[in-house]
Amino acid sequence: MDGKATLAAIKIELAERVRALAARGIVPGLGTVLVGDDPGSRWYVAAKHRDCAEIGIRSIARELPAGTSQGEVEAVVDELNADPECTAFLVQQPTGLDEFAILSRVDPDKDVDGLHPVNLGSLVLGRAAPLPCTPMGIIELLRRYEVPIAGAQAVVIGRGLTVGRPLGLLLTRRSENATVTLCHTGTRDLAEHVRRADIVVAAAGVPGLITADMVKPGAAVLDVGVSRVDGKIAGDVSRAGEQDVARVAGFLAPNPGGVGPMTRAMLLGNVVAAAERQR
Numbered sequence: 001m002d003g004k005a006t007l008a009a010i011k012i013e014l015a016e017r018v019r020a021l022a023a024r025g026i027v028p029g030l031g032t033v034l035v036g037d038d039p040g041s042r043w044y045v046a047a048k049h050r051d052c053a054e055i056g057i058r059s060i061a062r063e064l065p066a067g068t069s070q071g072e073v074e075a076v077v078d079e080l081n082a083d084p085e086c087t088a089f090l091v092q093q094p095t096g097l098d099e100f101a102i103l104s105r106v107d108p109d110k111d112v113d114g115l116h117p118v119n120l121g122s123l124v125l126g127r128a129a130p131l132p133c134t135p136m137g138i139i140e141l142l143r144r145y146e147v148p149i150a151g152a153q154a155v156v157i158g159r160g161l162t163v164g165r166p167l168g169l170l171l172t173r174r175s176e177n178a179t180v181t182l183c184h185t186g187t188r189d190l191a192e193h194v195r196r197a198d199i200v201v202a203a204a205g206v207p208g209l210i211t212a213d214m215v216k217p218g219a220a221v222l223d224v225g226v227s228r229v230d231g232k233i234a235g236d237v238s239r240a241g242e243q244d245v246a247r248v249a250g251f252l253a254p255n256p257g258g259v260g261p262m263t264r265a266m267l268l269g270n271v272v273a274a275a276e277r278q279r
């Protein structure tokens with residue numbers, strides 16, 4: 001499953017909606033707040049702004065030095081909340097600060113990550129709200145490759161706030177109708193769970209955790225793990241030699257090249273949707 005190609009296709013669809021907004025005199029704006037100088041975070045934020053430029057979304061990039069205080073970051077959040085040119089924004093994680101306090105301070109209607117407590121509450125309650133980008137990107141990738149979700153056994157490995165926990169909620173909605181097993185580092189017999197799955201989403205951050213012998217032939221496997229091994233991205237899904245999951249999977253979203261670009265696609269979609277709502 002090619003996330004880069006799917007991102008390109010989604011950009012064409014979103015550019016059309018941006019043009020329709022422009023015809024009404026509305027230009028959506030994405031704000032980003034980057035704290036410190038981590039090269040990975042810098043790359044992600046720069047990629048988001050390149051995406052925006054391509055489809056006609058304005059960029060508002062705020063860079064704060066390492067060592068910026070909680071209060072200073074919150075003051076920037078307040079500014080972006082009040083800025084009418086800023087349709088939606090995010091504070092790139094990790095900041096090393098109180099992430100919950102920062103997320104909670106963002107205007108829920110401008111929350112492009114879908115991670116504000118009110119928006120996560122809406123997800124639990126099944127009410128319309130911005131949805132988390134990586135989990136939505138996973139579902140969109142499955143849909144576009146016509147992987148059946150309704151009635152499928154889905155095993156999600158990882159219970160983090162940005163991927164595993166909200167993905168379990170999304171996949172069990174009536175509109176998706178999957179049966180979900182949410183596994184984690186405390187799961188006994190992980191291989192037994194994975195072997196039963198039609199859809200495997202690996203988001204534990206353990207390099208090479210999922211091996212070919214654990215995967216049901218024909219299953220869809222999505223690699224969301226991001227670790228760095230020798231400076232290169234290493235996913236949770238084994239891609240080497242005999243245990244290469246590509247040998248048994250029916251569909252594979254590799255990392256890089258799979259879910260990462262889909263996260264960016266859903267983020268763009270959340271900006272456009274926020275502009276359409278605010279109009």
Ligand SMILES: Nc1nc(=O)c2c([nH]1)NC[C@@H]1CN(c3ccc(C(=O)N[C@@H](CCC(=O)O)C(=O)O)cc3)C=[N+]21
Nearest residue numbers: 044090091092093094113255256257258260261263264
């Ligand atoms: N507030 C906040 N919102 C986020 O959405 C957020 C964040 N913080 N912190 C970090 C994670 C990570 N993330 C990715 C975005 C794009 C790729 C991506 O496009 N990856 C490419 C290239 C990877 C590479 O080559 O470095 C790929 O997988 O092919 C990956 C990961 C967004 N995040």
